[in-house]
Amino acid sequence: MTTTRSVEATIRFPYKRSLGPVMGAFMTALTEQRFLGIRSGERVLCPPREWDPDTAADLSADDLVEVGPAGTVESWTWVSSPSAAHPLDHPFAFALIRLDGADTALLHAVDVASPDALSTGMRVAPRWKAERVGHITDVEAFVPGEVPQGGGGAGAEEPVTMMDYDAAITYTTPVTRNEMRAEAANAEGRFLGLECPACARVYLGGRGFCPIDALELGPEHEVELSQRGTITNYTIIEPVQYPGQTETEPFARVHVLLDGSDVILGYQPVVEFPVGDVRIGARVAAVWNDTKVASGGGIELDGWIPTGEPDDTDPNLVNRIC
Amino acid sequence: MSHQPCAIVGIGQTHHKSRRWDVSLGGLVREAARRALDDAEMDWDDIDAVVIGKAPDLFEGVMKPELYLTDALGATGKPMFRVHTAGSVGGTTGIVASHLVETGRHTRVLAVAYQKQSEGNAQFALGSGKGASLGAGGAFAPFMRSYIQRSGAPLDVGPMVAVKDRLNALKNPYAHLKLENISLETVKASPMMWDPVRYLESCPSSDGACAVVFTDEAGGKAAAAAGRQPAWVLASAVRSEPASFPGRDPVRPQGAIDCAAEIYATVGVSNPREQIDCAELYVPFSWYEPMWLEAHGIADEGAGWRMVESGATALDGDFPVNMSGGVLSSNPIGASGLLRFAEAALQVRGMAGEHQVDGAKVAMAQAYGASAQYFAMWIVANSLDPFGS
Numbered sequence: 001m002t003t004t005r006s007v008e009a010t011i012r013f014p015y016k017r018s019l020g021p022v023m024g025a026f027m028t029a030l031t032e033q034r035f036l037g038i039r040s041g042e043r044v045l046c047p048p049r050e051w052d053p054d055t056a057a058d059l060s061a062d063d064l065v066e067v068g069p070a071g072t073v074e075s076w077t078w079v080s081s082p083s084a085a086h087p088l089d090h091p092f093a094f095a096l097i098r099l100d101g102a103d104t105a106l107l108h109a110v111d112v113a114s115p116d117a118l119s120t121g122m123r124v125a126p127r128w129k130a131e132r133v134g135h136i137t138d139v140e141a142f143v144p145g146e147v148p149q150g151g152g153g154a155g156a157e158e159p160v161t162m163m164d165y166d167a168a169i170t171y172t173t174p175v176t177r178n179e180m181r182a183e184a185a186n187a188e189g190r191f192l193g194l195e196c197p198a199c200a201r202v203y204l205g206g207r208g209f210c211p212i213d214a215l216e217l218g219p220e221h222e223v224e225l226s227q228r229g230t231i232t233n234y235t236i237i238e239p240v241q242y243p244g245q246t247e248t249e250p251f252a253r254v255h256v257l258l259d260g261s262d263v264i265l266g267y268q269p270v271v272e273f274p275v276g277d278v279r280i281g282a283r284v285a286a287v288w289n290d291t292k293v294a295s296g297g298g299i300e301l302d303g304w305i306p307t308g309e310p311d312d313t314d315p316n317l318v319n320r321i322c
Numbered sequence: 323m324s325h326q327p328c329a330i331v332g333i334g335q336t337h338h339k340s341r342r343w344d345v346s347l348g349g350l351v352r353e354a355a356r357r358a359l360d361d362a363e364m365d366w367d368d369i370d371a372v373v374i375g376k377a378p379d380l381f382e383g384v385m386k387p388e389l390y391l392t393d394a395l396g397a398t399g400k401p402m403f404r405v406h407t408a409g410s411v412g413g414t415t416g417i418v419a420s421h422l423v424e425t426g427r428h429t430r431v432l433a434v435a436y437q438k439q440s441e442g443n444a445q446f447a448l449g450s451g452k453g454a455s456l457g458a459g460g461a462f463a464p465f466m467r468s469y470i471q472r473s474g475a476p477l478d479v480g481p482m483v484a485v486k487d488r489l490n491a492l493k494n495p496y497a498h499l500k501l502e503n504i505s506l507e508t509v510k511a512s513p514m515m516w517d518p519v520r521y522l523e524s525c526p527s528s529d530g531a532c533a534v535v536f537t538d539e540a541g542g543k544a545a546a547a548a549g550r551q552p553a554w555v556l557a558s559a560v561r562s563e564p565a566s567f568p569g570r571d572p573v574r575p576q577g578a579i580d581c582a583a584e585i586y587a588t589v590g591v592s593n594p595r596e597q598i599d600c601a602e603l604y605v606p607f608s609w610y611e612p613m614w615l616e617a618h619g620i621a622d623e624g625a626g627w628r629m630v631e632s633g634a635t636a637l638d639g640d641f642p643v644n645m646s647g648g649v650l651s652s653n654p655i656g657a658s659g660l661l662r663f664a665e666a667a668l669q670v671r672g673m674a675g676e677h678q679v680d681g682a683k684v685a686m687a688q689a690y691g692a693s694a695q696y697f698a699m700w701i702v703a704n705s706l707d708p709f710g711s
Contacts, residue, residue, distance in 0.1 A: 011451030015383040016441050020346030049393055050348055056366035056396030162343065167383040201568045211564035233464035237456055238515050242443040246453025253456060255464060262568040266464075267456060318471045321464050322570035 005175040007297060012168035014243055021061040022050045024161050027134035032155030033126075033148065035068040037102045046102035068099035070125040070146045071106070078115040085168070088141060093118050097142060111141035125149065134160030175298065179206040181219060183298040186288055191225040193263060194218075202263050226259035227286040229304075230312045232320040234278050235267070252278040256304055257320050264320055269303035280318050281311035325424035327706055329542025329552035330667045332362025332535030338498040338652040341440040342529035347384065348394030351436045354531035354657075355395055358432065362535040363550070366396030369535070370428040375405045375415030375435040376656030380447035382438055395434060407560070409458075409604070411435065412659025413689030413698030416534055417558040420700075423536045424555075430541065435661075436531035437654035444527055444655070459516035459524055459607060461693060465572045466609040467518055472573070473612070475627035477518075480608035481509040484523045484650060486636050487605070491647025493637070493676035498528045498652040516607075523608035523650075530654030532661045551704060553667035556684075557588035558700040565693040572694045574617045581697040582618035585686065589701050590709060594620045597709065598701070599682040600642040600669055602662035604689045606649045611635065614688065615643070618699075637677060645669065645677040659689030663700060670704040684708050 019027055022038060026048050029036045037046030038059050045052075046067050050059055076095035082088060087109045095118075096105035110124055124142035128151030132138035143149055178194065182205030185192040192205030194217040201210060202223060209216050233255040239247035252275050253267040270278060271287045284304035292300060334357025336342065342350055351374075359365060372395050374388045384390055388404040395402070407414040412435035419433035449455025470477070488504040491497035501508075504522070512522035537545075542552040561577035561584075563570070570576075582594075591597045603614045612626030620641065621629050629635050635643040644650070646665040649658050666685035668674040674682075684703045690696060 011380075013380070013383060013442060013446055013451065018341075018343040018346055018438075018441070020349045023346060050346065051352070051393045051396070053393045053398050056393070056398070165383060203567075211567055233467055235456065235460045235463035236514075236517050237454075237460040238513070239454070240443075240445045240457065242446040242455070244446060244451060244453055245455070251454065253460065264566075264568070266566060267461070269454075315471070319468045319571075319573075321468055321572055322566045322568070 004177075005180065006172040007175060008170060008172045010168060010170040011244070012166065015165040015167055017163040017165055019161055019163055020050055022048050022059065022064070024159060025061055025064055027160040027163065028156055030136070030138040031132040031134050031160065033069070033128050033132070033151045034066055035099055036064045037067040037099070039063040039065055043103040044101060045104045046099050047106055065101070067101035068126070069148045070123060071097045071099035071102070071142075073110065073118070073120055073122045073124055074098050074105050075120060076110065076118050078118070087137060092141065095124070095142070097124060108136070108139060109141040111143055117144065135163055176206070176208050178208045178218065179298070181222070182206040186299045186301070187290070189227070191227045191258070191286065193223045193225040193261065194221045195223045197221060202261055204263060204265060225261055225263060228307065229256040229258040229284060230317065231255065231278070231280055231282045231284060232257050232264065232317040233280060236275055236278070250275050254278060254284070254304060255321055256284060257317070264322060266321065268301070271303040271305040273304070273306050279311070281313055283307045283309035283311065326426055327539040327542065328420045328423040328555045329537050329539065329545065330534055330555065330702065331537050331541060331545040331550065331552050332358040332360075332364065333533070333664045333668055334358030334361060335496050335532045335657075335661060335664065336530045337496050338528040338530035338654055340498070340527065340529070342438065343440065347382065347438055347441070348391055350438055350529065351391055351434050351531045351533070352394045354436070354533040355432060355434050358533035358535050362545070364430065364535060368430055369396065369400065369432045370430050371401040371422055372397040372432045372434065373403060373405060373415050373419040373422070375411040375433070375660065377409065377411060377437055378406070378447065380442065380451060381444065381655065382441040395432065401428070407562070407696045407698065408691030409655060410659050410689040410691035410696040410698045412532065412657050412661065413663055413687065413700070414560055414659065416660050416663040417560060417698055417700060419534065419536050420555045420558060423538050429538050431536045432533060433536065433660060434531065434533045435657040435659065437656040438529045439527040439654065440529050457516070459519055462607055462610075463516040463519055465694060466607065466613070469573045469609055469613050470518060473624045473627055475612060476631065478506060479612060479627040479630050480518065480523050481506050481520070482630055483605065483608040483611040484509045487644050487648045487650040490637055490645055490677055491651035494647050494651070495675070496652070497647040498526050498530070499647070519607050519609070525606040525649045525653040526651070528652050528654040530652060530657050532657040532664050534660060534664050534667070551671045551673070553670045553702040553704065554706050556701045556703050556706070556708070557585040559584040561697045563695050565695050573613060574623070575694055575697070577695060577697045578614070578617040578690070579619070581699050585699050585701050586619070591701070594618070594686070595641050598641075598684050598686050600645060600679045600685050602646060602648065602665045602685070602687040603643055604649055604659060604662055605644060606653060608650065611643055618688065637679065642679050645674060645679060659698060662689055663687040666700070667702045670702050672704070
């Protein structure tokens with residue numbers, strides 16, 4: 001599948017975490033500038049776990065013990081080009097730090113000027129944030145030495161039981177040759193289809209393959225499609241609000257059977273078509289939008305607008321869904 | 323039979339709720355797994371391998387949960403992997419675990435499936451993180467409208483399913499929704515969410531987990547000898563098909579028809595309504611009960627709604643469906659498929675409590691996912707030869 005362009009997209013969401021009895025206590029202690037480990041047999045695990053990783057035995061919050069605050073670097077790696085997701089905005093080290101009194105290591109950042117300042121076995125202590133919420137980033141980073149830095153203020157008034165986790169991922173999607181050709185056709189006011197040479201099913205132009213015959217489709221399979229069609233089925237969505245939701249009012253999505261073909265475009269938006277008027281049999285035409293071209297995007301289908309032609313009254317239209 | 327027999331000897335689940343903020347994600351899956359081990363009279367050391375299933379990562383934002391949950395499931399140093407088949411994943415997870423026993427690769431396998439919907443937002447996740455998410459109801463509404471038109475079903479059939487499943491849930495201590503005053507009137511008075519489906523004809527968002535312990539023939543027979551009735555996995559099948567192509571019928575997907583045909587053929591079922599005692603079918607929206615009854619050959623095409631209307635699918639009917647209350651009453655998405663499979667096993671073990679179907683010996687379970695395009699099914703029975711062949 002030849003590609004010559006990519007489109008970047010980011011999705012993000014503010015997840016929540018319920019911490020449970022052990023991690024909740026650990027996070028609460030962080031607000032108090034303390035580290036907790038948990039006793040499991042002869043060992044003290046830090047960060048504490050709810051279950052022994054070797055035996056799967058239940059561990060009890062009654063066996064939490066204070067460790068640190070200083071510790072020893074067991075291993076480290078240098079981050080020379082931090083991203084926005086990293087804890088520090090300048091080069092730093094990630095290190096496995098065994099806090100004093102613990103038998104296992106905690107992963108955290110060490111803030112030093114260069115990798116020359118790091119060594120396995122070096123002693124480090126936490127640099128606390130002034131405002132702590134019960135999150136691992138309450139420790140800004142560890143710094144060389146025995147003495148904790150920063151901090152101040154009071155711990156959490158109530159035990160910490162929940163944690164916010166703002167996740168984001170940026171990814172690039174390749175724009176395929178077929179998609180670019182479909183866009184180019186759209187720009188000329190044409191709608192491109194691809195016909196499978198084996199089964200003769202026709203798909204909307206951007207698709208690069210026939211899912212039935214597992215055949216790649218290319219320019220030699222292109223056919224012209226109508227920009228007009230008939231609504232065969234629809235759904236009216238009562239929008240639920242969530243971060244990133246763009247809709248506040250009920251909105252319609254329609255299935256459109258393109259004239260002169262078996263091509264059905266599912267879940268299509270409508271334009272200038274009030275939700276209460278959306279119906280099976282209504283005649284519609286495509287509306288295009290080229291506002292994203294300037295920023296590297298393609299020409300997009302805005303949706304389908306009523307043409308005003310008489311409705312198609314075939315009672316079986318409703319079954320034309322895929 | 324081309325493989326070794328597989329028995330279910332342990333089943334556990336959480337109390338499903340809107341928010342299980344009293345436990346961590348690990349604590350949630352552990353709760354179900356511990357109950358399954360207790361039921362099997364086993365401990366963590368007895369398990370050879372763990373199979374885990376959940377809906378896609380956007381739901382909780384935990385990447386590679388099979389690694390994150392290793393400690394909670396006692397899986398350190400053991401084979402552990404994750405199954406991905408969208409909403410059908412819980413069913414597929416159970417099937418994959420059963421395969422590990424049937425092939426002889428492992429003797430005792432733990433399957434765990436879960437969702438903690440309260441940590442994220444299902445509409446966000448189903449919309450691939452973009453605005454204007456259709457949600458599952460919006461995606462399935464056209465399919466249900468098509469079914470209603472072509473079957474000529476009375477419009478009360480959907481609400482009847484919604485009432486029936488919620489009445490069953492009142493008998494299931496683990497069910498999420500406990501709607502004491504549910505009635506046709508309250509269902510029909512609830513807001514239209516995704517025409518033709520109303521709010522009370524839709525599944526809830528739940529936190530919950532389910533776990534099942536599988537073992538081999540010797541293990542199953544040992545459990546039986548000790549007075550602990552096993553459920554034998556007599557057949558399982560999975561199918562999938564593309565979401566859209568000209569000629570696809572999402573109301574009667576070929577994958578659904580073929581998947582059911584395979585499990586019936588494997589067990590020697592020619593008349594599922596007569597030979598199978600009860601079924602747990604993935605019905606997240608009311609109309610899916612008659613749709614699946616038809617697509618799985620339990621009712622003739624166009625006649626599924628008549629089974630609902632006649633009461634045949636009620637707990638005291640001749641073919642009870644969703645005795646547990648179903649997905650309409652509890653929907654920890656990733657777990658929902660395994661909950662169907664587990665309920666079928668509980669029925670043939672005679673351990674379903676107040677929602678037990680009297681004398682159930684053979685039960686089927688189904689889960690489906692994505693755009694009604696992934697299917698997982700099995701048939702379980704209280705013996706290896708329930709029809710006395």
